[in-house]
Amino acid sequence: MSNSMRGVYTSLAQIRRTVFREVARLAYESQSGDYGWVDELPYEIIPGDVATYRESVFLERAIVGERIRLAMGLPLQGVDKPAKLSEGVAEAAKPETYYQPPLINVIKFACNACEENSYKVSDACQGCLAHPCREICPKGAITFKDKKAYIDQEKCIKCGRCANVCPYGAIQHHARPCAVACGMNAISSDEQGRAQIDYSKCVSCGQCLVNCPFGAIADKSQIFQVIQAILAGEEVIAEVAPAFVGQFGGKGNVDKLREAFKALGFTGMEEVALGADLCAVQEAEDFLEEVPDKIPFMGTSCCPAWSVMAKMEFPEHADCVSMALTPMTLTARLIRKQHPNAKIVFVGPCSAKKLEAQRKSVKSEVDFVLTFEEMAGMMEAKDIDYTRLAGEGSSDFEVASADGRSFAVAGGVANAVVNAIHREHPDMDVKVTNAEGLDECRKMMKAAIKGKFNGYLLEGMACPGGCVAGAGTLQPINKTAGAVKLYSKKAPIKTAPENAYCELIHDLERDADGHRADADVVAESAEALKPAEDAEE
Known part of the structure; x- marks a missing residue:
C-alpha cells in the first residue's frame, strides 16, 4: 500500500x-x-x-x-x-x-484514467544479448523490435518476472495509484x-x-451540519481521537485544543483515549475468557475498516474479531451519561468512522464525525491559531492512561490490552502479532486461520502506521507517531485498568435492549456504502 x-x-x-x-x-x-x-x-x-x-x-x-x-x-x-x-x-x-x-x-x-495494471519497456532498455526478459516470460509475450524489447499486452499476464530480471531496470510496472493504495x-x-x-x-x-x-x-x-447544530444553540461536545497530538501544531496541549473548540462554538471536548482505556480492559477480559477455549485467536476491534474486512472476507471466523465497542463509541456513551441531550462529534483521523457512527444495530451515540483536516478548515475559517492559544477549559473526566493515548500508533492497541491482562495475570505469556494496511491484515488473518497464531492477540490497522496515518490527518506519519508517544508518557497513569471509569464498562457496552455484539456490522456497512439510486454512478 x-x-x-x-x-x-x-x-x-x-x-x-x-x-x-x-x-x-x-x-x-x-x-x-x-x-x-x-x-x-x-x-x-x-x-x-x-x-x-x-x-x-x-x-x-x-x-x-x-x-x-x-x-x-x-x-x-x-x-x-x-x-x-x-x-x-x-x-x-x-x-x-x-x-x-x-x-x-x-x-x-x-x-x-490511469492505466490499471501493465508492464511497459522504457527507454532504458539496451537490447542486450542475453535478453533474459524474453527467456523468462511464461507466455512468450516479449519480442525484440529495433533492438528494443517489446511486450505484447494481449499475451502479457502481468506476472512481473520480466521486470524483476531486467539488468537495467528498464521494464516498469504501471498501476493506478488509488488501486495500489486500496487494500480491498x-x-x-x-x-x-x-x-x-x-x-x-x-x-x-x-x-x-x-x-x-x-x-x-x-x-x-x-x-456544514455540525456548524448548523452549533448555530442552532445545541449543546455540542467534541470527542477527539488520540492521534490529534501535533496535528494542529504544537505538542499535544489538550487545554489549547479545548480553547480552540470553545472558540468554534463547541460546549466541551473530551479525549477518546478515555474510551481506549475501557476498550483495552474489555478486550483483555474477552481474551482471557475466550482464547483459546472458545476461539483460537482474537483480533482487536477498534479499527472499523480492519474489523469489517475480517468479518466480510472470513465470515466463518467473524467471532474471532473482538466484539468490544470501539473507543469512539465508549467515550460517546460516557459523555452521554452526563450530557443526555448533547450532540456528540467525533474528531479523528479516519474516514471509516463516518460509517461506524451511522450503524443502527449498535448505537454509537455519535451524531457527527469530522476528520482533523475538516476540523483544521473550521479553525482557519475562524482565524484560530492553535499554537498561540493560552489554553483553558475543563474536562468532566479524569485523564486517560499512557496506554490509552498510545492507541493511535501501530502496536499501541495490542500493547494496551497485554498490559491490562498483566495487571491481573503478571506472569502470563500473551503472544501478539500486528499488521498495518489491509493487504497485510488479510495475510495475518489467513495465517491465523491456518493455525499459525493460535492463542495470539491480533492487532489489525487498515492504515500503514496506525491511526496516525488515517486519511484525515494533517501531518507526516512518523512525526505524529513520535508526538503521540511523547504525549502518552505525560499521562499520570500508565495502564488502562488504572482508569477509574473502567468500572462502568459493562454498563456502557450494552444497548438499551441489553445487546452487546454487533452481529449486523458487515451487512450494515455494505448497505451504508451502496450509492443511493439517484446518486451519480
Missing part, C-alpha cells in the same frame, strides 16, 4: 483544505437561509480566467464545485444535466441530516478507463483519496 505522498503539502491538499475552510466560513456567516453563496464559491476559490493546475479554469471550477457539495454532505452532480450547485442545500442544512451514501466518491471528470481490490476502470469503486468491497478506509495524485476521489463531510 502506497504512502508516498503522505505528509507532503501538495496543491491538492491546499485545494481540499481551502474548500473545507470556505464552506465552514460561509456556514458560520450565513444564518438567513439564503444559500446562494454555494453557487458563487467556486469563483472565489478559483478566481480569474487562467487555469493553474489543469487544462481549463472551467474544469478546475467544476471539480471544486463537486468538492464543495461533498464537503456539505451532498451527492455529486456530474456535468451531464443542468443543476445549481446549491441544489439540496436547504435540506442538508438541518442539523440532524446525514450524508447519503456513498461516502467515498470518484469525481469522474477529475480522474486521469475495490477499484477498477469504467468504460472510459476512469476509476470506479466496487462498494460491495470498499470498507471506507480512505487510502485511495489521499493517494490519488489528481484529487479525483473525495469523501463526504459533515462540517
